[in-house]
Amino acid sequence: MAQMNLLHAINNALDIAMAENDRTVCFGEDVGHFGGVFRATSGLQDKYGKTRCFNTPLVEQGIIGFANGLAAQGSVAIAEIQFADYIFPAFDQIVNESAKFRYRSGNEFDVGKLTIRTPYGGGIAGGLYHSQSPEAYFAHTPGLKIVVPRNPYQAKGLLLASIRDDNPVVFFEPKRLYRASVGEVPEEDYQLPLGKAEVVQEGSDITLLAWGAQMEINEKAAELAANDGISCEVVDLRTILPWDIETVCQSVMKTGRLLVSQEAPLTAGFASEIAATVQSECFLHLESPIARVCGLDTPYPLALEKEYISDHLKVYEAIKASVNY
């Protein structure tokens, strides 16, 4: 075990993936010599050479197009998009190509060996183009897997699983936690399962569901609520697509209440999918409406970021409202 921050954990996972398979290739804007603007690929070019870890030209649609072809060819393609806010030029390559490659060919071809890594999320005074949480934009796309880790241990295990999973995976890295989240991480190889939520804290009154950096906020709110005698069950969704309906519904059937918090705007966010499914699956068990605590339906602001975000106080208030419904 070592103390690692989230960036180190990711760098370590990439290192393991590149060491074990010389078909593994890492690339993106500035990821080569410089090691990426956040330094997630730091040292990899030195260790594995310029052919396997390199800068690309500044063209996201090209990076993912290239990655699709490389993965179809049988290489393990790990592409970085410098900020999730800049993933949209690659939207067609991801949604129309990566996601449909296997299906449309009747399994003659696939890009299962593709992993797209990208820093995402707000809370870093980044304004509307360095703060977005676009997971819901991808969640309407059968064929993709979408993964978000909450801490260094999760990041390493989930990233290794994503790289090895035989489906294209979009791996969102909560950049607010890159250096802020530090924890014990085994130095050796391990994987955490995709498609499985994790009950992080058991409780009986309400289920608090989130993913990524929002987990911290739910945990903090749960503490506040505990002072009021409210027992929260805290669940990390971990995989957005395909999501673990079973674990979530089991928890809700137990607690009778659900609160989902997400950084992204409320409307058509992934919290909405969860609420829609859970109200249907757990209809007779729900004691209050499913609460969504989300960003406002506006672009991500700068000066008024604090007011905008679904912080622990907003979650705490929503917990009380739900329990007192």
Place this chain on the structure above:
Amino acid sequence: MAQMNLLHAINNALDIAMAENDRTVCFGEDVGHFGGVFRATSGLQDKYGKTRCFNTPLVEQGIIGFANGLAAQGSVAIAEIQFADYIFPAFDQIVNESAKFRYRSGNEFDVGKLTIRTPYGGGIAGGLYHSQSPEAYFAHTPGLKIVVPRNPYQAKGLLLASIRDDNPVVFFEPKRLYRASVGEVPEEDYQLPLGKAEVVQEGSDITLLAWGAQMEINEKAAELAANDGISCEVVDLRTILPWDIETVCQSVMKTGRLLVSQEAPLTAGFASEIAATVQSECFLHLESPIARVCGLDTPYPLALEKEYISDHLKVYEAIKASVNY
């Protein structure tokens, strides 16, 4: 009044918009001389000249980028994307640019004069790239309006309102109805309101909500249900963003039940947003879980299209299941 099919109604609306304002410009792939592959812009180049109605090169990101600039300049920009399946290369220009233009500049600049028209939806043996219903991909984007008409009368009135609305609008045209849907349409100018759902048929047992071509399916299902003595209230959402929560919730509070049907895949579709909001707003009025009858969570198939789609029989079964819950 004249009999028009949906294409004629759209062509007629475009004609009115171009006649009234010589700053109005229509463009896209093959929309010029040829009048578009579906002929929606037929005759406009002859009437208004090549400068105001023209072919663009084959580049969707360019078409919308160009349209954003043109609208910012003060022209009325009406861009066509040949099929909604091909709108994704323009996703960045729409989601990061059109939608955020006004907000990010503090209202120094805006692209309110932009309308994006695109044929969408399935049921025409088009397979996975000529059948998609991507409205939900855009619905997570504050700053956009999203409109879908269900018949020629609605198409003309909503398109004129979209063109004149001072916000960027994505206007999805259900291409299955282009020639199939025929009705009385006033030849003169009129508008129908954006952001307002319409109760198309009153009923007391369950609310059936949809938009576009799916309305026909709900109406058919409502007839089948009527034979069983089930009274359906049929509502057309018309505007996906911002959507009319009030009208929908009023209907659900009256009927106690809601079924949303949509062509797009279930997961993270717009039906999910509706279900999430309505379960919260109408919690104490709901007598059964909100039902979503949607496409499967797969790409749109070809040979097995019939099995895939949320047709009137599936809706009818879901109505019964909801009422008998």
Place this chain on the structure above:
Amino acid sequence: MTTEKSPEIPSELYKQGPVVHQPVFIDGSSVEIPELKILHQDGTIYPDADMPEIDEAHAIKIYKTLAFHRVLDERMVASQRQGRLSFYMAALGEEAASVGGAAGLEPQDMIMTQYREQGALMYRGFSLENFMNQLFSNEKDLGKGRQMPIHYGSKALNYLTVSSPLGTQIPQATGYAYGQKVQGIDAVTMCYFGEGAASEGDFHAGLNMAAVQEAPVIFFCRNNGYAISTPADEQFKGNGIASRGVGYGIKTIRVDGNDILAVLKATQIARAYALEENAPVLIEAMSYRLGAHSTSDDPSGYRTREEEEKWQANDPILRMKNWILAQGWWDEEQDNTLFEGLREEVLAAVKVSEKINKPHIDTLITDVYDEPTSQLKAQLEEVKAHVNKYPEAYPFTAGKF
């Protein structure tokens, strides 16, 4: 204009031209683009021409592929008119581009196409039955009946399944070729696209990345003058697509696309260069789409008969026939037998394929992921129960599971 080198700017960062002190523009006419031609329409060879590597057997294989192509297209357009087939895309008049390109490759080379390059797949040996089963989206279609007609693909033949969104295969080809290079495989990737698709952002991405990442990929542009109704002069103002190769620093060659020998020669030297130098090559084949864009299109709405007629005189198949006749490798009787035989075969194959069942209902959810998720399995079970309840409404699958 002086040729003095700039004293201020070090030269590592970019190549320098002459320093000037009066402004001068460069533009589309600043580069001259030669066009390679080897074969006259009458079957004679240009006197000083460099021939491609080709012998009798190879020539006959190519010609038979062209004949198969012409016949299949004719028959399937007719079948569509008869209502037997929902959709088809012919490549009338530009068959030499796809066939000649494929003939210049090795079987291990990957081929990625746009959609009008069935000739390359024919050359690789995709069977008539395979074509038919795709066109009729039946249960024997390698693509499992999921895509519209003409979206062929075959792993065994190294031919990537066609995808409708234009241009997407271009950066993919760069990535594929890069993987071939990294793994030291003796293979290139061949990437076909139309001059219309070359307007997409993905074109720019794919070509620039290929140059920078040094990928052994051949970009093969079929410039057939139209993108549906849009003529090339409303598509770009540059000198065709070849002129862009200069900007990417890519070796580029323009050929007469109706000259099978020129196409073959260009592809052969492109392949050799790409493999030796680990670098891309751009080929622009000048041709003309003689038929409609697809069976959904009617070109009389946007171009003249006269324009079409001029191009009818450039038939690439007739041109090749004239050559092999002149070589003494072929005669008219063989030709008649070939074409008649092909017509019969195709007709017979239509009758078989159109009767084959649609794919099994389980294929609704397979291949979305490597394994169907539990949600997908549940959705399939629901559909099955529903189909069993209303069998008349779902005739393709009812009673078949």
Place this chain on the structure above:
Amino acid sequence: MTTEKSPEIPSELYKQGPVVHQPVFIDGSSVEIPELKILHQDGTIYPDADMPEIDEAHAIKIYKTLAFHRVLDERMVASQRQGRLSFYMAALGEEAASVGGAAGLEPQDMIMTQYREQGALMYRGFSLENFMNQLFSNEKDLGKGRQMPIHYGSKALNYLTVSSPLGTQIPQATGYAYGQKVQGIDAVTMCYFGEGAASEGDFHAGLNMAAVQEAPVIFFCRNNGYAISTPADEQFKGNGIASRGVGYGIKTIRVDGNDILAVLKATQIARAYALEENAPVLIEAMSYRLGAHSTSDDPSGYRTREEEEKWQANDPILRMKNWILAQGWWDEEQDNTLFEGLREEVLAAVKVSEKINKPHIDTLITDVYDEPTSQLKAQLEEVKAHVNKYPEAYPFTAGKF
């Protein structure tokens, strides 16, 4: 190589080069790109140089803009180091590109930039206070404190608000210019971007569409050798960005970007050409990003001191100063006064702006649409109630509504 014209291909559809019968490649070296230089570093003019239109008043205005630019950048980088400012981007060493470009335009011309062209906005007269209020995202910021520092914009000055996603302004500039043309306005659109952003698909879209749609737009590429850590030779293999103009059929000129007179001259002739011919022009200004990419960056991780030093000798501001000194339009004392005055003004302005309130809480939901929707109003009310409940947690807005 023969010059015989192709007998088979009619010439309407594309321009023809010579017909050849042996394959020849064209490539990046097939076009020679002259570079315009007018001013030596020592302030003398190249003997045979064509001067731009410029008089003393104009020259002094340009020089004062350059000085303001240099000082503001220096001070704000320092403020960021002191923790007073969250982020800044300087344009050290390449100020002549943005300032010289703007100086070649008319006020009614639209300027669209990437982010490192504050010099153009300074030239247009954006006040020090306006700069400060944006940088400190306070309630006086024209952009209402919504974007990171350096994302300036001003409707009054025809300067489009900066947007972070790279390349998006390029096709927008084409559309804007098209609108100007259709409405018969005597104005062009000027579109700046970096050589890195020129790799985006939007670049390809914007330039090709400008050529085809005949839009009076000037594309101005600042080729400063780097995109963050990525050197130009890992960004493209062609001869800079100018070589791409050939492929689009766009009039193109390369200039020494550190030569203010060359930049001015090129922009003046580009504007005249664009307006007269309703056609785009591409300018490539060769320069070097002497500083870090932004205050978040440290270039010592990816390049050498020596490389930087070479370029320090090309300081464009010093070059212009040498020229105006030689012209007798300026002296050292004026220079000292100017710089010192500017430093004081900037420091004073920082102290004012950093203390101004953040924008009002209502701006959370304005400008998303033309009018806030009822949902947005409800969301704002919820936030307000919440802020009132926990005022300590929201110090910028609590008690201020």
